[in-house]
Amino acid sequence: MTVPVTELESHVTAPPGEEPDDSGVQKVAGRSPTQLALARFRKDKLSMAAFCVVALYVATALVAPILVKTGVLDPLTLHQDLLDVNMGGIPKGSFGGISADHWLGVEPGTGRDVLSRLVYGITWSLFIALSATFVAMGIGTVLGIISGFSGGFTDSVIGRAIDLTLSFPSTMMLLALSGVAVAFMTGTLQVPAGDVANALYVILVLGFFGWPGIARIVRGQVLSIREREFVDAARLLGASRGRLYFKEILPNLWAPLLVYFTLMMPAFISAEAALSYLQVGVKPPTPTLGNILTDSINYSVADFVFFFTPAFLIMIIVVSFNLLGDGLRDALDPKTHR
Amino acid sequence: MTDQTVTSDSGSAKSAEQSSEFAASRLAGGDGRDAILEVENLRMYFPVKSSGVIRRTVGHVQAVDGVSFQVPAGGALGLVGESGCGKSTTGRLITRLYQPTGGKIMFEGKDIAGLSPKKLMPLRRDIQMIFQDPYTSLNPRHTVGAIVGAPLLIHNVVPKKKVLPRVQELLEVVGLNPEHYNRYPNEFSGGQRQRIGIARALTLQPKLLVADEPVSALDVSIQAQVVNLLQDLQREFDISFLFIAHDLAVVRHFCPEVAVMYLGKIVEIADRETLYNHPQHPYTQALLSAVPDVKQAAIGGRRERIRLEGDVPSPINPPSGCRFRTRCPLAQEICAKQEPPLLQIGERHKVACHFAGEIGQHPTKPVTARLLGIDDQGNPDPGATPDPNAVEQPGFADTWYDVQGGHLGAKA
Ligand SMILES: Nc1ncnc2c1ncn2[C@@H]1O[C@H](COP(=O)(O)OP(=O)(O)OP(=O)(O)O)[C@@H](O)[C@H]1O
Ligand code: SF4
Ligand SMILES: [Mg+2]
Numbered sequence: 001m002t003v004p005v006t007e008l009e010s011h012v013t014a015p016p017g018e019e020p021d022d023s024g025v026q027k028v029a030g031r032s033p034t035q036l037a038l039a040r041f042r043k044d045k046l047s048m049a050a051f052c053v054v055a056l057y058v059a060t061a062l063v064a065p066i067l068v069k070t071g072v073l074d075p076l077t078l079h080q081d082l083l084d085v086n087m088g089g090i091p092k093g094s095f096g097g098i099s100a101d102h103w104l105g106v107e108p109g110t111g112r113d114v115l116s117r118l119v120y121g122i123t124w125s126l127f128i129a130l131s132a133t134f135v136a137m138g139i140g141t142v143l144g145i146i147s148g149f150s151g152g153f154t155d156s157v158i159g160r161a162i163d164l165t166l167s168f169p170s171t172m173m174l175l176a177l178s179g180v181a182v183a184f185m186t187g188t189l190q191v192p193a194g195d196v197a198n199a200l201y202v203i204l205v206l207g208f209f210g211w212p213g214i215a216r217i218v219r220g221q222v223l224s225i226r227e228r229e230f231v232d233a234a235r236l237l238g239a240s241r242g243r244l245y246f247k248e249i250l251p252n253l254w255a256p257l258l259v260y261f262t263l264m265m266p267a268f269i270s271a272e273a274a275l276s277y278l279q280v281g282v283k284p285p286t287p288t289l290g291n292i293l294t295d296s297i298n299y300s301v302a303d304f305v306f307f308f309t310p311a312f313l314i315m316i317i318v319v320s321f322n323l324l325g326d327g328l329r330d331a332l333d334p335k336t337h338r
Numbered sequence: 339m340t341d342q343t344v345t346s347d348s349g350s351a352k353s354a355e356q357s358s359e360f361a362a363s364r365l366a367g368g369d370g371r372d373a374i375l376e377v378e379n380l381r382m383y384f385p386v387k388s389s390g391v392i393r394r395t396v397g398h399v400q401a402v403d404g405v406s407f408q409v410p411a412g413g414a415l416g417l418v419g420e421s422g423c424g425k426s427t428t429g430r431l432i433t434r435l436y437q438p439t440g441g442k443i444m445f446e447g448k449d450i451a452g453l454s455p456k457k458l459m460p461l462r463r464d465i466q467m468i469f470q471d472p473y474t475s476l477n478p479r480h481t482v483g484a485i486v487g488a489p490l491l492i493h494n495v496v497p498k499k500k501v502l503p504r505v506q507e508l509l510e511v512v513g514l515n516p517e518h519y520n521r522y523p524n525e526f527s528g529g530q531r532q533r534i535g536i537a538r539a540l541t542l543q544p545k546l547l548v549a550d551e552p553v554s555a556l557d558v559s560i561q562a563q564v565v566n567l568l569q570d571l572q573r574e575f576d577i578s579f580l581f582i583a584h585d586l587a588v589v590r591h592f593c594p595e596v597a598v599m600y601l602g603k604i605v606e607i608a609d610r611e612t613l614y615n616h617p618q619h620p621y622t623q624a625l626l627s628a629v630p631d632v633k634q635a636a637i638g639g640r641r642e643r644i645r646l647e648g649d650v651p652s653p654i655n656p657p658s659g660c661r662f663r664t665r666c667p668l669a670q671e672i673c674a675k676q677e678p679p680l681l682q683i684g685e686r687h688k689v690a691c692h693f694a695g696e697i698g699q700h701p702t703k704p705v706t707a708r709l710l711g712i713d714d715q716g717n718p719d720p721g722a723t724p725d726p727n728a729v730e731q732p733g734f735a736d737t738w739y740d741v742q743g744g745h746l747g748a749k750a
Contacts, residue, residue: 033478033524229475233538236433237489238455238462251479 037255040331047327053320054262061126064119075120075287079111090302107295108303112285118313121287128199128206128281128288129268133261135207137214141257144218145245149226155219162212170209171278178280195286202281206268214260218253225252255332262325266318273314289314373408373444374546374578375432376732380405380441380451382427386654400653401427403602404441406680406732409546414572414579416589418625419599420650425582426470428599429548432580433467434458444732445546463493466544468568470551472531476523482509482534483519489541508537513567529560536567540575548580553588565592586625590614595686598622601661602653604680608687618683618694621646621662659716660692668693672704675716679706680730682738709739 041047067073079102084092091106093099104114147158182201186193191200225231226249234248269289275281276290277297284291293310300307383398402424409415417425430436432443434450443451450461469475476485486508487501496504506516512533523531532552539547549568553561569592572579583589589596590610597607598621606619617623624644646665651657657664663673672692680690692704703714713719 229469229471230477232430232435233467233469233475233535234477234488235435236462236467237492237542238459239488239492243492248477252477 037331041327044327044331046323047331050320050323050327053316054324057122057317057320058126060119061123064123068116068120073116073119074113075116076112076285079106079113081111088302090299091306104309105303105305108299108306110285114306114309117287117292118289118310121289121292121310122313124195124199124282124286124288125269125272125290128202128272129265131199131203132206132210132268132271133264135203136210136264137257137261139207140211140214141218141250141253142245143211144215145222145249145253147215148219148222149245149249158215158219162215165209165212168209170205174205174275174280175278195282198280198282202272202275206271210264210268214257214264217256217260221253221256222249225249259325259329259332262321262328266321269314269321270318289317372411373733374411374446375409375580376442376444377408377428377432378406378442378444378732379730380428380431380443381439382424382431382436383439397654400602400656402431402438403653403656404730405597405599405602405604406730407597407604407607408733409578409580410595411545411578412572412576413595414581414593416586416593416596417580417582417599418586418589418596419584421584422650422653423599424602424653425584425599426550429467429550429580429582432546433465433548434461435467459493463489463495463542464545466539466542466547468532468535468539468547468549468552471555472528472535473555475535476531478523481520481522482514482526485523485534486519486537486541489538493542495542504541505537508540509534511540511571512537527560528556529564532556532564533567536564536571540571543575544577546578546580548582550582551584552581554584561588568592585628586614598625601650601656603661603690604688605662605691606687606689607680608684608689612684612687616687616696618687618689618696619691620644620666620668620693620700622689623697660690662691668700670704672707672712672714672716676706676710676712679710681706681709682735683740684738686734687738688734705739 064073068075084090090108091111102113102115104118106112107114107117143158147155178201182197185191185200186197191197231244231248234244239248272281272288273290273293276288276294281290282288284295289310293314296307296310380402381404382402383400385395386397386399387393388396405428407415417428419425427436431438434453438451441451442449445461445465450458453461483502483505487505490496490501490504502519505519509516509519514530514533523534526534552568553564556564565588571577581589581593586596593610595607595609596613597604598619599605600621606613606617606622613622614626617626624646627644648665651664659675660666660669660673660678663669666673676692678690678692680688682688683694692706693700694705695701707714711719
């Protein structure tokens with residue numbers, strides 16, 4: 001798929017005052033493995049396109065709150081006048097009420113601006129998916145490193161914990177505990193009720209059930225990294241466990257972590273949507289991609305544009321993230337596709 | 339303990355020649371200082387686990403099985419042997435990367451074999467290691483400055499501000515550009531990487547360096563440069579070396595004293611001249627026959643190449659008696675029954691073989707039988723009493739056994 005940058009291309013002049021040895025193959029002065037990977041990635045057009053979409057998505061999520069504050073976007077104001085009361089609240093006009101004021105039409109039943117809701121929904125989705133990814137990756141990475149590095153009993157215990165988490169009927173739990181847990185957070189933990197508490201619940205649940213995959217991947221990587229002599233060298237210097245884990249080993253994991261990150265994000269974006277459908281998570285009128293999609297499903301026949309847009313948007317985002325992840329994996333680990 | 343005057347057998351010309359070599363060896367490294375490291379009956383058995391959920395121990399890899407030797411202060415001991423014979427394991431035991439199964443590691447008179455990680459901390463500054471593979475021994479995500487400076491930070495020996503100057507100083511010492519502290523290891527060649535590894539090992543000013551095949555991953559043209567660097571460092575900083583290598587050629591220039599290992603045991607240990615010119619163990623002789631000999635090539639002669647048959651047996655289930663017997667051209671009944679002790683047979687020469695002798699002059703009767711209280715077939719001999727002195731010891735004694743005439747006896 002991609003063409004690896006040849007050593008020749010990166011063969012910058014050797015720094016002065018060095019022994020003229022080892023036939024110069026290793027002398028790729030000024031090109032770290034990261035830079036080589038970036039060069040490979042840039043040559044991969046599909047991945048670059050995916051990267052642009054993801055970048056646009058993130059940028060949108062960042063500016064949306066500002067646009068809402070300044071009134072450019074208005075996800076909450078009701079426009080009953082734009083709805084056809086006789087048709088059960090379907091927007092007036094064709095294509096879901098698309099007009100100069102409402103580029104993607106208005107929401108059936110409420111008349112809120114669909115574009116504003118989607119854009120602001122992106123912010124909430126990103127926030128939830130990102131936070132959940134961080135929670136899952138944080139737990140998974142730390143436990144994976146400890147598991148792979150320690151081996152023996154610790155490894156077995158963490159292995160069992162992984163099995164247990166994977167076999168846990170998490171969706172059922174999630175639904176059953178939703179009310180209790182949110183009440184606990186708002187009551188005992190003083191978390192602001194409403195959107196914040198609901199979002200936090202989704203984040204924690206996704207995070208706590210999402211770590212096993214990353215833990216397994218990290219563990220596998222650590223098993224091979226710990227055999228390398230630099231780990232022995234650090235041990236020999238009397239490095240503490242913390243230093244070994246986070247200074248020696250963790251920096252060597254960022255490639256798989258980055259790939260896993262880009263694959264976990266879309267999974268959690270979809271998961272947020274699925275949970276919304278099950279009435280867990282941030283509730284309307286605050287928009288998330290999930291609750292907009294849930295809402296839209298009721299209008300599959302009556303308002304096709306409204307039904308189609310959120311689904312299409314989620315699909316684009318998820319596919320782009322996945323393509324980005326694949327492209328990164330290829331670029332970072334050229335062995336897999338050469 | 340090394341410079342006790344010993345009268346050697348003045349009757350034979352060979353001994354006279356040897357004694358001049360002894361003098362040379364003393365100058366070269368023994369120089370009469372006490373041993374900085376004394377290893378006694380060191381053992382490392384790695385458990386072999388069964389597969390499956392309940393992992394029982396089903397056996398042990400006897401990677402190192404009772405080795406004893408000394409490293410003189412300021413000197414260098416070479417440790418040579420085929421792949422898998424336990425050289426690295428020995429090095430890692432001494433640096434206490436592994437916890438030994440048994441035995442003593444006396445460093446400056448203190449046994450460090452059983453010390454806890456915490457108690458080892460101050461020792462880490464004194465014993466350091468140079469690793470075999472310069473491509474995995476440096477963390478690819480750390481800059482050279484971070485790698486060489488790490489020991490200073492971990493041991494908190496200099497204030498943070500002073501780390502960089504010290505790092506640059508060290509880079510200069512090992513012959514690298516001190517301005518390159520900001521680069522990553524992948525920007526350096528193998529030889530340069532090994533220099534970085536050496537700088538890291540030097541950072542804490544160690545007294546003993548274990549060099550685990552420090553040049554075997556390098557091009558032949560660079561090997562000499564790195565060995566020379568180590569030699570300069572040894573002289574400049576008065577560092578003692580345990581120099582591990584898999585062939586005798588590399589250690590020859592570096593180590594006044596060399597030990598040969600086979601399957602977890604030392605089979606012969608001697609000063610350089612004796613070992614290279616008068617090896618007595620068939621394994622050493624085979625190893626040496628693989629080394630091109632400049633002197634002999636010059637006079638037109640050639641060492642006859644001794645080919646060893648078969649593979650190295652598994653250290654999980656080593657052969658009974660002498661571990662070398664499955665491949666030894668001289669093996670006899672006694673070799674399977676009795677393990678030959680590592681006997682001192684010269685001022686600085688020990689060998690573990692029932693039929694120790696120079697090439698073509700191996701005795702026909704086991705020279706060890708009477709010592710061990712057995713007959714020539716290796717069966718217990720009720721008439722004989724075993725010699726209690728025939729046990730392995732780290733250093734060299736002032737008396738030794740004369741096997742040249744095929745008879746045994748202590749000589750003063
Ligand atoms: N951590 C370990 N667990 C189990 N067995 C081990 C371990 N380390 C080494 N061994 C075994 O111990 C024996 C000696 O290994 P060691 O690495 O010391 O050999 P070596 O002489 O250094 O060889 P080489 O020249 O290949 O480096 C080998 O059979 C090896 O398989
Ligand atoms: S003891 Fe026997 S088998 Fe071992 S090296 Fe000597 S002759 Fe060979
Ligand atoms: Mg080794």
